[in-house]
Amino acid sequence: MLDAAPSAADIPVRLTVKQPITTTNMLGAPMPPAYLTLTVSRHFANSVQETTYRIGTIGGTVGGLPGVPGVSMKTEHAVLRRGDALAIENWNWSGGVRRGRTEVWRLDESRLIITVTLSELGTAKAQTFAYRREGN
Numbered sequence: 001m002l003d004a005a006p007s008a009a010d011i012p013v014r015l016t017v018k019q020p021i022t023t024t025n026m027l028g029a030p031m032p033p034a035y036l037t038l039t040v041s042r043h044f045a046n047s048v049q050e051t052t053y054r055i056g057t058i059g060g061t062v063g064g065l066p067g068v069p070g071v072s073m074k075t076e077h078a079v080l081r082r083g084d085a086l087a088i089e090n091w092n093w094s095g096g097v098r099r100g101r102t103e104v105w106r107l108d109e110s111r112l113i114i115t116v117t118l119s120e121l122g123t124a125k126a127q128t129f130a131y132r133r134e135g136n
Helices: none
Strands: 014-018 022-024 030-034 037-043 048-054 057-066 072-084 087-096 099-108 109-122 124-134
Touching: none
Parallel strands: none
Antiparallel strands: 014 037, 022 030, 037 048, 057 072, 072 087, 087 099, 099 109, 109 124
């Protein structure tokens, strides 16, 4: 649960985080136990959005319209460990404008601290949110 009332409609009031242990590879063969995915359900006032992230990945897409110069879109994403934190980054370029959203997740003794940074046109705005564990 979010420690304080959300400051905007796009801030989830509750998160459900699942991180299963993977013990077999894609072919079904045994492998050392590892945390390879993270599934996050973001609970907003009127909806729930669920996203699964693959930890340690970097990827993206490039698109455009054939024969139309300058009309293209590019996206990039990364889910990487940075020291004691997990960074979830999403970037897109459209019409020459780069926009990004980075979430840096850290655990303290009793809470999940998430710093969200929105970037556009060389400026960045960061907000930090604290979520406490509910129940057991």
